Amino acid sequence: GDSVTQMEGPVTLSEEAFLTINCTYTATGYPSLFWYVQYPGEGLQLLLKATKADDKGSNKGFEATYRKETTSFHLEKGSVQVSDSAVYFCALSGSSGTYKYIFGTGTRLKVLA
Amino acid sequence: NAGVTQTPKFQVLKTGQSMTLQCAQDMNHNSMYWYRQDPGMGLRLIYYSASEGTTDKGEVPNGYNVSRLNKREFSLRLESAAPSQTSVYFCASSARQGGNTEAFFGQGTRLTVV
Numbered sequence: 001g002d003s004v005t006q007m008e009g010p011v012t013l014s015e016e017a018f019l020t021i022n023c024t025y026t027a028t029g030y031p032s033l034f035w036y037v038q039y040p041g042e043g044l045q046l047l048l049k050a051t052k053a054d055d056k057g058s059n060k061g062f063e064a065t066y067r068k069e070t071t072s073f074h075l076e077k078g079s080v081q082v083s084d085s086a087v088y089f090c091a092l093s094g095s096s097g098t099y100k101y102i103f104g105t106g107t108r109l110k111v112l113a
Numbered sequence: 114n115a116g117v118t119q120t121p122k123f124q125v126l127k128t129g130q131s132m133t134l135q136c137a138q139d140m141n142h143n144s145m146y147w148y149r150q151d152p153g154m155g156l157r158l159i160y161y162s163a164s165e166g167t168t169d170k171g172e173v174p175n176g177y178n179v180s181r182l183n184k185r186e187f188s189l190r191l192e193s194a195a196p197s198q199t200s201v202y203f204c205a206s207s208a209r210q211g212g213n214t215e216a217f218f219g220q221g222t223r224l225t226v227v
Contacts, residue, residue, distance in 0.1 A: 034215060042221075043218035043219050043221050044203070046216075046217075049213075049215055094213060100146070100158055100161060101205070101207075105154060105155035
């Protein structure tokens with residue numbers, strides 16, 4: 001079945017460091033891919049999405065490119081801030097035969113001042 | 114903008130008690146979902162409703178029932194709570210079932226079963 005695999009955390013970075021959180025997926029068909037962010041005590045919020053191969057989603061300095069050849073959707077940010085500390089979830093939906101949202105296990109990011 | 118509203122935010126139950134988690138969305142979305150979040154497990158789908166009048170099992174439906182009361186509301190019921198159901202529960206909605214539309218989430222219900 002469809003699945004999403006994320007790098008395990010926690011990831012600890014200093015402010016202004018470069019961030020990469022790896023995400024790979026297994027799916028039949030052509031899913032849409034999402035990154036969600038969860039701040040402490042809150043629900044998940046959409047960070048960015050990409051709906052077809054080679055699309056780049058971007059928001060608040062974060063970017064991710066839909067790579068069909070490597071089945072990946074890695075999240076990147078050039079310069080993280082303390083306020084980026086949160087849990088990040090990669091997800092997919094819309095693969096043929098399934099229209100549910102399937103999530104990775106989440107990666108906790110901690111940014112130190 | 115309310116979005117997706119869940120009640121209650123916190124609940125403690127004794128083993129064997131029952132309760133209903135309420136969820137309502139004001140975005141006129143067709144599809145609604147219930148997930149549970151456990152450490153190291155990510156979000157796992159319990160039940161979903163593709164449209165008003167339909168419900169389907171997700172990955173972990175045992176011990177739960179759902180009701181799609183109308184287009185706005187989707188409730189989750191625990192008939193006889195067990196400690197294994199201690200978790201954070203999230204309701205979500207989307208304009209249609211998956212595809213290229215994103216899901217919107219509520220703030221969560223933190224449930225402890227003792």
